[in-house]
Amino acid sequence: MVVLSAEQVHGWDNFTMDKESIASIDLMERASLRCVEWIESSGLLNHQFAVYCGKGNNGGDGLAIGRLLHEKGCQVEIYILEFGHLGTHDFQHNLQRLHTLPVNIHFLQPGTKLPDIPDETIVVDALLGTGINRAADGLMAAIIQHINASKNIVISIDLPSGMFCDLATIPNACINATVTLSFQCYKLAFLVAENASFFGRLFILDIGLADEYLSSITPEYELMDIVIASGIIRPRPPFAHKGNFGHALLFAGSEGKMGAAILAAKACLRTGAALLTCMVPQDGLAIIQTALPESMAIVASKTDASLPLPSLDMYTIIGAGPGIGIGESSAKHLHEILKASTIPMVIDADALNILSKNAEWLNLLQPFSILTPHPKEFDRIAGLHDSDFARIATARRLAKKYQLIIILKGHRTLIAMPGGRAWFNTSGNASMAKGGSGDVLTGMITGLLSRGYAPEQAALLGVYLHGLAGELASDIHGVESVLASDIVENIGKAFQALENK
Incomplete structure (x- = not known):
């Protein structure tokens, strides 16, 4: 519509x-x-x-x-x-x-x-x-x-x-x-x-x-609905192997915020990435390996930001931000990743907050990188807005200026495309208004990109699937009681709902 x-x-x-x-x-x-x-x-x-x-x-x-x-x-x-x-x-x-x-x-x-x-x-x-x-x-x-x-x-x-x-x-x-x-x-x-x-x-x-x-x-705008979402879905070929579905790198987590890394990582794998490496601090290494044995992990030093960044050549896609904090070490690692990356990235949470303090880094992002701010994070980057209408207009303008996909999260999430088109999502409900939901979305979009979807497809499908998984979770737990981890557990059912449409 x-x-x-x-x-x-x-x-x-x-x-x-x-x-x-x-x-x-x-x-x-x-x-x-x-x-x-x-x-x-x-x-x-x-x-x-x-x-x-x-x-x-x-x-x-x-x-x-x-x-x-x-x-x-x-x-x-x-x-x-x-x-x-x-x-x-x-x-x-x-x-x-x-x-x-x-x-x-x-x-x-x-x-x-x-x-x-x-x-x-x-x-x-x-x-x-x-x-x-x-x-x-x-x-x-x-x-x-x-x-x-x-x-x-x-x-x-x-x-x-x-x-x-x-x-x-x-x-x-x-x-x-x-x-x-x-x-x-x-x-x-x-x-x-x-x-x-x-x-x-x-x-x-x-x-x-x-x-x-x-x-x-x-x-002016279009609505992202179940018909469009089901048309984007691509079945996994029966003779496929893990080499066909990419290797994602997720820069996530810090002391006291490893839960964000785990949520994003699980969502990434549930959404189809074949391989996942989590870049986490030393004291988060055991946590991520215990909570998610399916993921590999490398260490982002908490105490020595001068350590060299691992090579990014092997990764299909990079997601950054959930739970990394905004300290000097996280900022340096993010800056090094932005400079070294030659592929679109998914930027969320603390990575957005770091960008807001270093606006010139936006120019380092590869075209069709995906930013997923909520309104306050967006205003930190783009300046204060006095209405949702003004915020939407700015998101569309910045998406065109920097050739980015900007996902402005809300009940009717806006997806602003680099070419000027913009979509509003129709899935999801108030059960998802809890901490961790955004980390799940970051992981899901990262997983879809790793899986081989084009950035525009990954943005539209990821946002719709995320909302649909939230709806399915609320059917089980009720609107008040859904946790971000419940959204992750219903990603598979959301895929099935689209495939059976």
Whole structure:
């Protein structure tokens, strides 16, 4: 599924109307009918409804929804924000249709007392939609605050009123929706954490827009889903041997942080690497060899950073960062690896924190290296950001500038590609919000690269598999009780789920 901008969504409507010779009022009716069908299927028709409308096409949707709910036998009150002009053509058309029915229509003007909202009434928010270009203010902002103060169930149509499709909404007034019914595709606003409290539960309703439009545009973003992930999977050939699946080097661990090294190492092997060598401090050598006998190990000196770096020639891929700390020795080893490596690397955790203190080292990374920061790690490298939207834009810019793949971790993880394309991941859940989950992802992507996947494939597949393994782990242990090691133990089942798709 694609993620479109407000302009592209508007273009899709127009394309469909031209192709099908359908009037805009009829497309509005189609969208409104889908909303009412959702309300009916959710068992909500036994409620009263208060429909709040602006005078744009989103308000036209609201009027049509109010009429259709009335025809279903619901008690409906319509509230229209009055600010001195007639509204759009389709809004006026739907208003005329309502005037023929015994439905109460109230016009809300500046200076008038806003109506009380009875406790059992469901609010339908159709004040503002995708096309807004400025923050809600005046009476509009007052109505938004009034609805939010009611604590009633709120169903927002298209977008919660006050929310921008492609820009940050905070700190502006915005409806706190219980449910948002949007149309045909995701918008960027639904994929950022800062908006989650505004749109509530999200449902994307198919209103039958013409699919041909999508081949005529370049989507802003795409969604990484199970269909795409299963298409990337490559079966292991039956006559394969361990020489076919690479030898990964993982620079990980330090005193008190060997758990990170173990998680990343296990994930690397579970994801398909044939051979793995862990570069660990002397006092971590026995730990890694005991916890993971399948891995080899070499020593990264903790006390003598002047010791020569082992040759990197034998390794297919290098992952660096989980648990290494940010001390002088770790920084020196990382710098030497960056200078010596001639292949893309996976950079995470403390390796990212070291890079943030040595920004010029970014130029040492080979093209298509993969960085996997969470938002705070990303800000340490790229500077503070005041919104998720700004952070996403910077990640895409830096990915192009340095020819890197940047995986900006979150509930909907962003994967920004060197060529400018960007993806949001759809797998995973809140069970994974625990220490060690990121170390597992580092190991998984390192394993996929060792296995022979191209960097773009490894990034997309690794992020999706990671989330899917987390979902499978939560099915077993519950959302609260999943450990990072449980994610590792479900990597095999995640592969099987994709292979059986």
